[in-house]
Amino acid sequence: MKKQDLRRAVRGGIPIFIGYFPAAVAFGILAKATGVTLLEAFLFSAVVFAGASQFIALNLIATGMGPVGIVLTTLLVNFRHFLMSTYLSTRIKEKAKAWYIPMAFGVTDETFSVLSFTTHELTRTFVLALEFSAYSGWVSGTLSGFLLGGFMPEVLTQSMGVALYALLLAILMPELKKSVRSLFLAVSSGLLNWLLVAMDVLPTGWSIIVCILIIASLGAVLTVSIPQKEEAHG
Amino acid sequence: MDKSSFIPLILGMAAATYLPRLAPFMFFSDMKVPRVVDAFLKSIPVAAIGALIVPSALTATPDMPAAGLMGMGFTLVYGLFRGGIIVPVLGSVGVAYLVMTFG
Structure with a gap:
């Protein structure tokens, strides 16, 4: 083991x-x-x-x-x-x-x-x-x-330096192929973060926090209102 | 600031970094949470990784952003057909390197 x-x-x-x-x-x-x-x-x-x-x-x-x-x-x-x-x-x-x-x-x-x-x-x-x-x-x-x-x-x-982003994408890919909801949430989070970074109103590090809070809340609402099969992770 | 020693600053930064990483393990690990909170927590990884990739990956290779994007493109296409981590990561680095060298 x-x-x-x-x-x-x-x-x-x-x-x-x-x-x-x-x-x-x-x-x-x-x-x-x-x-x-x-x-x-x-x-x-x-x-x-x-x-x-x-x-x-x-x-x-x-x-x-x-x-x-x-x-x-x-x-x-x-x-x-x-x-x-x-x-x-x-x-x-x-x-x-x-x-x-x-x-x-x-x-x-x-x-x-x-x-x-x-x-x-x-x-x-x-x-x-x-x-x-x-x-x-x-x-x-x-x-x-x-x-x-x-x-x-x-x-x-x-x-x-590309390795870090490729790693994140490679980790995420199986989940994105499996679940349309996850694909929607991940893309939404990226677009929201892009917008927040471009607007440049939050201190460094906080655009990601805002994205996690908003997109994970959206994920919770979707999960509770549209139940689907138990995910492999978590 | 006193240039003679950064040690107190380093210790302060260490505490500011470590305590938020530690606190949830101390306080939340045995907690039973309602279903909606559980659904929120389970959505954190997807939400976090989406925001960690975009927009930072667009400028991963600042001298030639297209090289990094083509590296990421390799990872994306590879991931559509195969799983794993090592090949898509090394492949993306290789593609970015080749594009920057010969592109």
Whole structure:
């Protein structure tokens, strides 16, 4: 069982690693340019472990914003994970509560996405191994970027950036083929987010929160009013 | 801000990131929820992933957005016929790389 969980976790973790590594290299390079030490750059990625907000923090440091403002911005940017963890807390049935402490640390957009469309049981081994492969990509990329600088060709870096979106789409495809309702909800959510981003009225990270709240509510209304077969996930 | 140490900032950011990730596991994991709330929770993944892909994926390769889009196109077409994650992801990276190199 454990071996199978590990194998599955690596299979799901490789695409996340491929997407995280080049982004983290960019973070390491930018951190150095901003005047952050190697230890601090490492700690940013190893202790905070939150992609977009780390880049935003570097920008805010450069503009001279104080730590309180940066921490509050971080809270806003990462609050979507509250909704993602809420969903995962209904899926992961862990009897020893202490395991939630490391599991919660590893919740990112990508680990959440892989976990939520995993049809087999979300065991402790599978969840933690998947999260660790994402984490190792992020931390090792940060160190490589700081120490080696721009060692990866720009074309390769940008191409590897596509991996994260391809991963999300590949995870979603089986569900979209199976359920017209899911297809409708996913497309609506993307279009709504596009509109919100283009309007540029919400702080970073909040357009996704608004989309989740509105589209998942719509999903709930559709489910309750038009019952359909129990979904394979959840 | 004091440039000598970012450690307090890092710890503050870590708390602001971790606590929202942890709280639901502590408070909601044993909760019995009404059917409509359950339906809401089950719709979160589809809603979240739709918004995570669009519009960010349109500019995944900022130097040549078409390359990223063609990579995503590969994933879409592959996903219509086959399942899995590794091939569609590596394929999208390969397509984007080729388009940026030779396009």
